Amino acid sequence: MEGRAETNAPPVLAPWDPLLYLPKVTEQEIAYSRGFLRCLPQQWFPGLALQWLTLTHSLGLEVKFSGVTTTVTPNISSRDVYLAKIGQEEIAVALDEESALLLTNAIVPGAPDEMSRVIEEYLARRLLTSLIVGWSGPEAAPMIFQGPVPFEKMHAIGAVVLNVSVNGFSSTVTVLLSQRIVEQLDGMWRRQLRSTLVERRSPGALDLELTQLAVKPAALSDYATSGTMIDLEIPVSDTVEVRLGAQEAYAARLRIIDKEFVIETSPQIPAKLSQPEGTVKVALRFGSFRIESGVAFAEMLQPGALVKTGVLVSDSVGLIVNNEQISSARICVFDQRFAITVE
Amino acid sequence: MASDALQTLPPRERVLAIVAALLDGIEAESYLGTDLQGSSLGRIAGEIACLPIEIRIPLLGTILRRCIRELRASKNKRGVA
Numbered sequence: 001m002e003g004r005a006e007t008n009a010p011p012v013l014a015p016w017d018p019l020l021y022l023p024k025v026t027e028q029e030i031a032y033s034r035g036f037l038r039c040l041p042q043q044w045f046p047g048l049a050l051q052w053l054t055l056t057h058s059l060g061l062e063v064k065f066s067g068v069t070t071t072v073t074p075n076i077s078s079r080d081v082y083l084a085k086i087g088q089e090e091i092a093v094a095l096d097e098e099s100a101l102l103l104t105n106a107i108v109p110g111a112p113d114e115m116s117r118v119i120e121e122y123l124a125r126r127l128l129t130s131l132i133v134g135w136s137g138p139e140a141a142p143m144i145f146q147g148p149v150p151f152e153k154m155h156a157i158g159a160v161v162l163n164v165s166v167n168g169f170s171s172t173v174t175v176l177l178s179q180r181i182v183e184q185l186d187g188m189w190r191r192q193l194r195s196t197l198v199e200r201r202s203p204g205a206l207d208l209e210l211t212q213l214a215v216k217p218a219a220l221s222d223y224a225t226s227g228t229m230i231d232l233e234i235p236v237s238d239t240v241e242v243r244l245g246a247q248e249a250y251a252a253r254l255r256i257i258d259k260e261f262v263i264e265t266s267p268q269i270p271a272k273l274s275q276p277e278g279t280v281k282v283a284l285r286f287g288s289f290r291i292e293s294g295v296a297f298a299e300m301l302q303p304g305a306l307v308k309t310g311v312l313v314s315d316s317v318g319l320i321v322n323n324e325q326i327s328s329a330r331i332c333v334f335d336q337r338f339a340i341t342v343e
Numbered sequence: 344m345a346s347d348a349l350q351t352l353p354p355r356e357r358v359l360a361i362v363a364a365l366l367d368g369i370e371a372e373s374y375l376g377t378d379l380q381g382s383s384l385g386r387i388a389g390e391i392a393c394l395p396i397e398i399r400i401p402l403l404g405t406i407l408r409r410c411i412r413e414l415r416a417s418k419n420k421r422g423v424a
Contacts, residue, residue: 114414118358145377
């Protein structure tokens with residue numbers, strides 16, 4: 001990739017304001033992004049599906065779990081949730097109206113409203129009990145079912161969302177979790193990840209870069225000349241590159257918390273810079289940050305993991321050649337593409 | 344007798360015990376045994392699930408219809424009030 005310098009053309013530039021272009025994340029999303037939000041909770045409930053097999057088979061239902069996800073921003077539209085306590089910790093089942101109708105109708109087609117609500121409660125109780133029975137983690141306190149309560153009365157900070165297909169129709173069942181349960185699952189996932197690690201040393205400094213350019217030596221002076229506008233010829237997006245030394249690069253998406261850049265690890269592999277012979281590599285760098293350990297680095301590499309960088313939110317990048325900053329530039333938007341103006 | 348014990352429950356809990364017994368049989372006891380009010384709901388569901396099948400289905404069907412009528416009547420009464 002080589003930028004195109006346009007010193008004489010009158011460029012129509014708009015400022016790239018990161019606060020407008022980039023999504024914001026919360027401390028809670030960051031805190032659980034490397035554990036709870038990445039975990040596969042179904043692996044801790046190995047016999048769960050089996051506990052529903054006899055019932056669904058006897059009713060002639062075709063039930064498939066089509067997805068299990070975790071969230072720290074549960075979106076609950078149901079009036080009531082079915083609450084239980086495991087020791088002092090709260091857990092609840094929530095069904096949105098459509099899903100409740102689908103599930104209760106699958107069990108008793110055409111059930112009167114009074115009965116549908118009871119079937120809904122029984123399904124919630126049954127799910128809560130089968131979760132406890134199927135739990136393969138550390139021993140838990142006995143569960144006591146509390147009954148239906150308004151969602152606002154439950155202190156849920158996270159949830160496991162089960163997408164269930166019943167006879168080909170999709171429904172959503174949300175299992176709401178209190179903070180301690182979320183922390184427990186978060187810790188279990190992170191310990192599991194840690195146990196498989198070989199390299200535990202810190203990888204050192206990582207560079208947060210918008211992109212890299214291959215520039216002909218003759219054009220390099222443009223990159224150090226104040227006022228030069230360079231069209232990067234890449235569409236405006238939140239995608240950035242995190243580089244570890246000269247060889248390793250990871251794709252990430254840029255996020256913001258307060259005045260700091262946060263990276264969200266992306267599953268994509270960054271496109272390798274094609275560097276024709278005789279060109280010089282110019283990195284457009286927001287800044288650098290350290291990862292304190294190999295464990296933290298492994299956690300960061302999970303797609304979706306959020307990591308604070310300590311790099312202040314700015315529309316400015318350093319232009320780096322051979323690890324030396326030759327100038328700085330402001331990021332702009334030019335015809336829906338990124339551009340920079342050298343400062 | 345199991346059906347007498349069932350009659351001691353409020354209408355909604357009666358429906359719950361019947362639904363549980365019809366869907367899960369004796370297993371219903373464990374699914375309803377974690378109740379805040381104690382284990383009687385689960386025990387009753389387990390007992391009615393053990394009734395002979397020739398009695399169980401017609402008896403539970405009759406009680407269920409009666410319970411639904413009661414629930415509907417009390418809902419209507421609340422609606423009028």
